[in-house]
Amino acid sequence: MKKWIAFWNILLKDMRTYYLKPPNISWGIIFPLAWTGMFLIRSGTGLDSIPALLPGLMAISILFGTTSMLAVTVTFEKKNNSFDRLLLAPISFDLLMLAKTSGAIFFGIVNAMIPILLASFITDISVSSWPLLILAVFLIAVVSTFLGLLIAVAVSEVFEAQTFSNFFRFPMIFLCGLFLPISKLPIFIRPISYVLPLTYGVDIMKGLVKGENFMPIPISFAALTAFCILIFGLSKHFIKKRWIS
Amino acid sequence: MQKDNEDIIVKNLSKSFLDVKAVKDISFEVKAGELFGFLGPNGAGKTTTIKMMTGLARPDFGSIITAGIDCSKNPKAAQHLIGIVPDESNLYPELTGFENLCFCASLYGIGKAEREQEARKLLDAFDLKDAANRKFAGYSKGMKRKLTIAAGIIHKPRVLFLDEPTTGIDVASARALRIMIEELHKQGTTILLTTHYIEEAQRLCDRIAFIVSGKIVAVDSVQNLLKHDEGKYFLHVTHKGKNPDIAEKLTARFDNMTFSFMKDSSFRLESQEPINITPIVMFLEGLGIDVMEAKRIIPSLEDVFVRITGLEAGIMRKDKEKQGGGK
Numbered sequence: 001m002k003k004w005i006a007f008w009n010i011l012l013k014d015m016r017t018y019y020l021k022p023p024n025i026s027w028g029i030i031f032p033l034a035w036t037g038m039f040l041i042r043s044g045t046g047l048d049s050i051p052a053l054l055p056g057l058m059a060i061s062i063l064f065g066t067t068s069m070l071a072v073t074v075t076f077e078k079k080n081n082s083f084d085r086l087l088l089a090p091i092s093f094d095l096l097m098l099a100k101t102s103g104a105i106f107f108g109i110v111n112a113m114i115p116i117l118l119a120s121f122i123t124d125i126s127v128s129s130w131p132l133l134i135l136a137v138f139l140i141a142v143v144s145t146f147l148g149l150l151i152a153v154a155v156s157e158v159f160e161a162q163t164f165s166n167f168f169r170f171p172m173i174f175l176c177g178l179f180l181p182i183s184k185l186p187i188f189i190r191p192i193s194y195v196l197p198l199t200y201g202v203d204i205m206k207g208l209v210k211g212e213n214f215m216p217i218p219i220s221f222a223a224l225t226a227f228c229i230l231i232f233g234l235s236k237h238f239i240k241k242r243w244i245s
Numbered sequence: 246m247q248k249d250n251e252d253i254i255v256k257n258l259s260k261s262f263l264d265v266k267a268v269k270d271i272s273f274e275v276k277a278g279e280l281f282g283f284l285g286p287n288g289a290g291k292t293t294t295i296k297m298m299t300g301l302a303r304p305d306f307g308s309i310i311t312a313g314i315d316c317s318k319n320p321k322a323a324q325h326l327i328g329i330v331p332d333e334s335n336l337y338p339e340l341t342g343f344e345n346l347c348f349c350a351s352l353y354g355i356g357k358a359e360r361e362q363e364a365r366k367l368l369d370a371f372d373l374k375d376a377a378n379r380k381f382a383g384y385s386k387g388m389k390r391k392l393t394i395a396a397g398i399i400h401k402p403r404v405l406f407l408d409e410p411t412t413g414i415d416v417a418s419a420r421a422l423r424i425m426i427e428e429l430h431k432q433g434t435t436i437l438l439t440t441h442y443i444e445e446a447q448r449l450c451d452r453i454a455f456i457v458s459g460k461i462v463a464v465d466s467v468q469n470l471l472k473h474d475e476g477k478y479f480l481h482v483t484h485k486g487k488n489p490d491i492a493e494k495l496t497a498r499f500d501n502m503t504f505s506f507m508k509d510s511s512f513r514l515e516s517q518e519p520i521n522i523t524p525i526v527m528f529l530e531g532l533g534i535d536v537m538e539a540k541r542i543i544p545s546l547e548d549v550f551v552r553i554t555g556l557e558a559g560i561m562r563k564d565k566e567k568q569g570g571g572k
Binding site: 003005081084086090 | 262299300301302303321324325329331333335336337338339340348349351352353354355356396
């Protein structure tokens with residue numbers, strides 16, 4: 001019980017001081033709007049094509065909302081030594097990491113829901129399974145946030161966290177089948193797509209919204225879960241190695 | 246094996262960073278309720294030792310037992326018993342003083358009503374009541390240190406680690422902090438204080454360890470450390486001009502005295518008998534060295550530190566000046 005007091009207060013503090021700040025809220029609204037506008041102009045199609053854009057928009061919104069946010073906040077706290085205060089708290093390392101990442105995961109989920117909410121006012125959205133879509137959104141948010149944690153361990157300055165996040169994000173966006181189906185990518189690039197967690201997240205959402213998944217949905221879920229465990233484990237290992245050396 | 250009245254037992258502790266040995270095989274014990282000082286210049290290994298004792302660094306070798314718990318193996322198990330005030334204030338700039346204290350208490354699982362009550366009590370005790378609702382970022386250095394100490398004790402730790410608590414703050418704030426530390430000591434908290442202020446250590450600590458280049462060179466009470474120099478006579482000479490053979494010639498001429506030469510054109514001499522200044526001054530003038538000042542000194546902890554460590558006390562003063570002094 002006492003440990004959950006710490007967990008809840010870390011999460012609450014992060015929500016108040018980082019994620020629920022007006023610039024971040026406006027980012028969550030403007031970002032999907034800008035991407036939708038860009039896609040519509042680029043494709044030249046009407047509002048009816050919005051459902052087709054949704055999986056991609058949601059994935060990008062989550063990725064951009066979580067990865068750099070967590071990397072930046074953790075790097076900021078590490079830089080001003082306040083992260084040490086958390087490392088010195090009598091709570092397990094796993095619980096501490098989950099508390100630190102929960103805020104970003106929640107922020108990512110909200111970011112993903114904004115395009116759906118906006119689209120629902122404009123057009124009809126048919127999803128084959130809402131619970132599965134929400135689970136996919138959750139897992140994409142978790143894996144993107146854990147990626148942000150891994151980035152935070154690798155950098156020491158706040159600006160590095162931002163630029164290093166892009167190093168992962170942009171290749172991921174272009175290779176995960178969002179813009180171009182993986183089957184149309186050059187054959188030597190395809191293996192890279194399969195080691196990107198976003199590939200599986202996007203495929204699940206494409207399947208649920210458009211019925212255009214190229215892998216069975218349970219396999220994609222299993223792959224996403226495996227990525228979550230792997231990246232969390234790696235982050236934990238490197239944090240212990242670098243910050244409690 | 247934990248002795249009944251010891252809160253901390255450190256044995257053969259070592260730590261290296263790449264090829265730099267930061268802490269070299271140190272051992273010491275801190276009794277329950279004791280205020281134990283760790284005195285040494287910057288880079289001596291004080292902060293690294295504290296980091297190992299609190300779980301922020303892993304020792305390469307050795308053991309740390311805090312309140313019966315082996316911190317070298319399981320630091321998390323002891324963290325609810327210890328409070329840490331780091332050398333730099335590490336609270337959250339965007340939270341108010343009150344919010345910071347409440348947040349720190351919550352990390353130890355303290356419920357809302359209790360943590361708010363404790364936070365108010367501490368803000369009052371530390372004379373920060375009026376700044377309770379101001380953001381930490383807007384606090385002065387002295388206020389930041391006070392709040393950082395308050396955050397370190399809000400969960401009522403059995404053992405408190407204070408890392409350079411008065412470094413870089415003004416005289417009045419440093420004095421107020423020392424009074425607070427004395428108060429905590431009186432209340433029975435075991436305190437491990439690291440400092441490079443010799444006077445501060447002398448005034449506050451029950452026992453002191455001198456640490457230099459990662460090694461503890463002496464551990465004793467202030468009285469016992471000073472006892473060694475009882476019945477001895479000391480003279481400090483400051484001169485102008487240099488003679489490369491000054492050390493050799495003085496030692497040869499006054500062979501019943503011990504000389505310690507400093508880098509800043511001064512030396513200290515120690516004798517078992519009262520020192521007659523005139524022959525020394527005349528001898529130096531004969532060597533072409535002008536004596537600016539020659540004064541008899543009563544041995545202080547600083548003298549003991551210089552004698553034991555072989556370091557100039559000036560190194561400690563320079564550290565102090567670099568960090569803005571708090572004296």
